[in-house]
Each structure stands twice: as structure tokens, then as C-alpha cells.
Amino acid sequence: MRQSKLMPEVNAGSMADIAFLLLIFFLVTATISSDEGINRVLPKECPPGTICDAKIAERNILRIMVNNDDEIMIENNVVAISELKEITKNFLDNNGDGTCNYCHGLKSPKASDNPEKAVVSLQNGRHTSYKQFVAVQNELTKAYYELRNTYSVNVLKKPSDKLSKEELKQVKAAYPFILSEAETK
Numbered sequence: 001m002r003q004s005k006l007m008p009e010v011n012a013g014s015m016a017d018i019a020f021l022l023l024i025f026f027l028v029t030a031t032i033s034s035d036e037g038i039n040r041v042l043p044k045e046c047p048p049g050t051i052c053d054a055k056i057a058e059r060n061i062l063r064i065m066v067n068n069d070d071e072i073m074i075e076n077n078v079v080a081i082s083e084l085k086e087i088t089k090n091f092l093d094n095n096g097d098g099t100c101n102y103c104h105g106l107k108s109p110k111a112s113d114n115p116e117k118a119v120v121s122l123q124n125g126r127h128t129s130y131k132q133f134v135a136v137q138n139e140l141t142k143a144y145y146e147l148r149n150t151y152s153v154n155v156l157k158k159p160s161d162k163l164s165k166e167e168l169k170q171v172k173a174a175y176p177f178i179l180s181e182a183e184t185k
Contacts, residue, residue, distance in 0.1 A: 059110065060117045062091045064140075068125035070132040081135055088143035092118045092175065102155050102174060115147070115175045123182040140179065147175045 094111035095103035112118035
């Protein structure tokens, strides 16, 4: 007769305890990334007794559409994301009505009267990717940042990181970030 070897048994009673401890360990030590949103100030509600549906001249609206294929269209022309910042800067800094003494624009009749009247209208398709949406928002923010920085250096004779609170308000008033996000169609 053949003798069978006896295999020692593994005590599986503590396996559940070990798995539970490992789970607790990974939950405690894991870092949970938090997504940061886009920093925008939402418009205040219309105060009672004021008219909030003011008419905006068509030339003061820069219409940007991001379609479902993530293509960027400005005034029905497809443009690359790399062109968006310069197009926005040229539109905002146009000085079409000649009232802006700090603008350096070309005074094009197809662009805004001045930065205080300019509105950027952004519309996204239902299937626009979040990545493209953020990329467009970043380019628009860069355009405003560069215009404000130029104003800070040329008019206030200071770099933008050395401005007081009052000077910062002046810079923001010179180039107000007016962005209208239209409903998705």
C-alpha cells in the first residue's frame, strides 16, 4: 500500500480579517484626486426696477460654436484651437468706435466697438468633449489675461503681479470678461 503524504492545512479563518485590514489600509492611504472646475463668476440676477435685456450690437458679439465633432467655428468658419486666442484678442482690442485710448486694434468694422461692449458668446454641441470645452475656455482666458497684462504694463506701468486691489479692479474694468454661454442645441 502506498502511503499518502499528509498536507498541512492552511488556517483560512483569519483570511477575512487580513482582507479587511488591507481594505482599510488602502482606503486610508489612497489619495482621492479632486477635479478643479473653471473659475467663473455667475451673473447676478437682474435687480428690481432695471432693464436687463439690453440690446447688444451684432458687431460686439463674437460667436464661437464647438460642434459635436469638437470643431471650433467662429462666424461659421472652422478655426484651429491655436488660432482662437489671437482671434479673440483682435476682436476685443479692436477699438471700432475710437473711444478706447488704450486699445491697439485695427478698428475693423466687423469687430467690437471697445472691450467694455464686447461679448464672447460660446455654444457647445451636446456631444462636445469635456476636454475640448476646457481647451476653448483656456484659450479665451489666455486672451483676456494677455490683454489685461498688456494694459497693466503699458497704462499702469507695473507688471500684473505687482498691482494693488484698486489697480486690479481698474484692469478688470478695462477688459471685462463678458462670456455668454448659450444653451446647447
